[in-house]
Every structure is written in structure tokens, then in C-alpha cells.
Amino acid sequence: MAQVLVVTSGKGGVGKTTSTAALGAALAHDGTKVVVIDFDVGLRNLDLVMGAERRVVFDLINVINGVAKLPQALIRDKRLESLHLLPASQTRDKDALTEDGVAKVIDELRTKFDWIICDSPAGIERGATLAMRYADAAIIVTNPEVSSVRDSDRIIGLLDSKTAKAERGERIDKHLLITRYSSSRAARGEMLSIDDVLEILSTPLLGIIPESQEVLRASNVGSPVTLSNPLSAPARAYFDAARRLKGEQVSMSVPSETRSIFNRLFARKAA
Amino acid sequence: MSLFNFFRRGSAPIARERLQILLAHERNAGSHPDLLGVLREEILAVIGRHVTIEPDKVQIKMDRGKTVSTLAVDIEIPNRDQLPDGVPRYSRLMFDAGRDDGSLELKGSGI
Numbered sequence: 001m002a003q004v005l006v007v008t009s010g011k012g013g014v015g016k017t018t019s020t021a022a023l024g025a026a027l028a029h030d031g032t033k034v035v036v037i038d039f040d041v042g043l044r045n046l047d048l049v050m051g052a053e054r055r056v057v058f059d060l061i062n063v064i065n066g067v068a069k070l071p072q073a074l075i076r077d078k079r080l081e082s083l084h085l086l087p088a089s090q091t092r093d094k095d096a097l098t099e100d101g102v103a104k105v106i107d108e109l110r111t112k113f114d115w116i117i118c119d120s121p122a123g124i125e126r127g128a129t130l131a132m133r134y135a136d137a138a139i140i141v142t143n144p145e146v147s148s149v150r151d152s153d154r155i156i157g158l159l160d161s162k163t164a165k166a167e168r169g170e171r172i173d174k175h176l177l178i179t180r181y182s183s184s185r186a187a188r189g190e191m192l193s194i195d196d197v198l199e200i201l202s203t204p205l206l207g208i209i210p211e212s213q214e215v216l217r218a219s220n221v222g223s224p225v226t227l228s229n230p231l232s233a234p235a236r237a238y239f240d241a242a243r244r245l246k247g248e249q250v251s252m253s254v255p256s257e258t259r260s261i262f263n264r265l266f267a268r269k270a271a
Numbered sequence: 272m273s274l275f276n277f278f279r280r281g282s283a284p285i286a287r288e289r290l291q292i293l294l295a296h297e298r299n300a301g302s303h304p305d306l307l308g309v310l311r312e313e314i315l316a317v318i319g320r321h322v323t324i325e326p327d328k329v330q331i332k333m334d335r336g337k338t339v340s341t342l343a344v345d346i347e348i349p350n351r352d353q354l355p356d357g358v359p360r361y362s363r364l365m366f367d368a369g370r371d372d373g374s375l376e377l378k379g380s381g382i
Contacts, residue, residue, distance in 0.1 A: 048289070048293065051289075053289070053293050053335075054292065054293070054333075054334050054335040054336065055332065055333060055334055055335075056333070057311075057331050057332065057333050058331075068326075069326050069327060071327070072326070072329065072330070072331060090297070216282075217281075217282045219286070220282035220283060220285055220286035221282050221285050221286070222285075222289060
């Protein structure tokens with residue numbers, strides 16, 4: 001049965017789009033059918049992070065308005081056959097995104113895909129509430145930093161009250177994904193620790209993504225980090241998180257960059 | 272990929288070029304209409320005048336490049352005559368616009 005996930009955070013710039021792309025590719029790696037949807041109408045970026053920006057023909061709003069059929073708007077990833085993207089529109093008119101329209105698109109996607117991952121815009125406005133509206137489960141992306149944790153708490157409140165599942169009296173599954181984490185800085189007491197964040201938000205942990213230059217490199221070249229460098233620390237952390245989403249028991253650790261002598265020798269060149 | 276990384280000076284130049292191409296197209300979109308979008312609509316309208324096009328039988332692909340962009344429209348058109356067993360015949364029309372030499376290629380095929 002299809003699972004609808006929303007990747008949300010409240011605060012901007014914490015890694016929602018990066019995480020959507022990385023998890024989407026990690027889930028699709030074994031041929032599982034995955035679609036990632038950009039809900040950031042007017043400011044789309046998932047296409048750019050996925051490296052499909054030159055191939056966008058139609059978008060989510062076109063499908064909702066009936067200008068295009070869903071299969072025409074879906075962009076198949078060039079590297080992974082089972083991974084698809086539904087881009088957001090660049091129109092300034094955010095009202096074009098309607099609740100009924102989103103419901104229809106999600107229903108149709110449920111018949112075609114195993115995982116439907118909705119990349120929420122920042123904030124708590126229409127785009128963000130519609131991205132979470134029909135989700136079965138939510139991934140809350142949080143940086144170990146005060147404003148991000150506070151906004152995550154706010155979003156958790158919305159997930160428990162404003163989603164279709166919550167309104168039916170059911171509980172929406174919530175998973176916390178901590179990104180840009182630095183073990184050394186947390187150990188020195190310069191950064192909130194994982195335990196601090198978990199205690200404050202009391203939400204189950206899905207994964208810990210270490211701060212890494214590989215994430216910037218991946219977005220530079222337009223590839224999910226799980227495809228551009230699958231052995232890098234952040235990619236391994238995303239693969240672990242994807243396995244947990246599929247229900248596997250994976251012990252929680254913060255992957256670190258393995259540095260062989262060869263790697264160290266070329267470290268400067270590779271940077 | 273990692274081996275490839277050793278032989279180049281980082282990924283920033285790739286990011287720079289991708290952004291330049293994308294923003295050139297997005298900035299143009301405001302002042303004059305997207306040529307490929309117009310071509311797409313007109314091609315479909317012309318075909319639609321003669322036969323009923325089923326939206327599901329149309330595939331459209333675009334690739335916005337630095338100097339050249341391409342538009343590929345692939346339309347399945349039901350033939351008027353039927354095969355003996357009653358299965359409708361289809362033809363396919365393919366347009367490929369914006370090729371390197373500026374030509375518009377038209378291909379047709381019958382099944």
C-alpha cells in the first residue's frame with residue numbers, strides 16, 4: 001500500500017528539499033516506485049536539487065487545473081528509473097493550489113507509486129498545510145539549533161490538528177530527522193545534543209545526518225547525495241533512515257567520513 | 272563519481288553553469304513567451320483540428336540548453352481504417368524542434 005510522507009520543518013533552510021531528494025533516491029534504489037512532489041509554489045527548487053530543472057514541461061498546478069495529465073507532468077529521474085518528480089509551478093498565484101486538487105493528485109499517485117514524498121515549503125501557510133494535509137506520516141527536519149527546534153514544535157502541533165488523518169481522530173506517524181549535526185561540536189557543548197532535541201520534541205528519531213561538504217556538492221551537481229556519493233557519511237545516514245522508514249531495525253549511529261590514506265592525500269583536490 | 276571528483280576542481284563551476292542556463296530561461300519567461308511552450312500549443316492545436324488527440328497519447332519532452340533547447344512531441348493518432356480483427360490502428364507523429372542545425376524534424380510511423 002502506498003505511503004504518503006510529508007517532509008516539513010516550519011523553518012527554512014534546514015534541509016527539507018535536500019532530505020526529500022536524498023530519501024526519495026534511497027527508497028527508490030531497489031526499484032521501489034517513488035515520486036517526490038514539490039509543494040513550494042512560486043519558489044520551486046526540488047527540480048534543481050534533483051538535476052531535472054531543464055526538463056520541466058508541466059507542473060503540479062497544471063495537473064490540478066487539468067492543463068496536463070499526471071503522467072505528462074511526471075519527470076522520470078535519469079539515473080533511477082523508479083524515481084519520479086512532480087515539480088511545483090513558478091506562478092505567483094498560490095491560490096492555484098486547492099485542497100480538492102491536491103487530494104485528487106495524491107489519490108491518483110497512490111495507485112501508481114509505493115512512496116509519495118511531499119516536500120513542504122517553509123512556513124505554516126497554505127503550501128505547507130496542503131503538503132501535510134493527506135500525509136500518512138511526517139518527517140520533521142530539524143537542525144540542532146534553537147529556532148529550528150522551536151519551529152519544529154509548532155509544526156508537530158499542526159500535524160496533530162490540521163491533517164486529514166488527525167481530523168479523522170487518527171494519529172499521524174511522526175519521525176524526527178536531525179540534519180547538519182556535528183558530533184564534535186555537540187561533545188564540546190557548543191551544539192544541542194541529540195538527547196536535548198529528542199527530550200524537547202519527544203518525537204521518535206528517524207536519523208541523524210552529519211554536517212558534510214558532500215551535501216553542498218550534491219546540490220551543486222544536481223543529484224541527491226545518496227546517488228552522487230552513496231558511500232559518504234550523509235548518504236549512509238539517509239540510507240539508514242530510508243531502511244527505518246521501510247520498517248527495518250537499524251541501530252542509530254552518526255556515520256562519520258572514513259578517511260583512508262588515499263582520501264587524505266587527495267583531500268584538497270577533492271574538496 | 273568520487274574518482275571523477277579527483278580530476279576536477281570542485282563542483283562550484285557546475286553549479287554556476289546550471290544556474291546561468293536556468294536563470295537565463297526564467298528571466299526571459301517574463302518579457303516574451305516561452306517559444307517552446309508556444310510551439311507545443313500550436314503543434315497540438317494543428318493536429319487537433321484534424322484528428323481527436325487523446326491527451327494520454329501525447330508525450331512532450333523539453334530540454335533547455337545553453338545555446339540550444341529541444342522540444343519533442345510524440346503523438347499517437349488513431350487511424351481511420353481498422354485492422355481485420357477490429358483493433359484500431361495507430362500512427363505516431365513525432366516532432367523534434369530546436370535541433371543543433373535549427374531544423375524541425377517531422378517523423379511519422381504507422382503500426
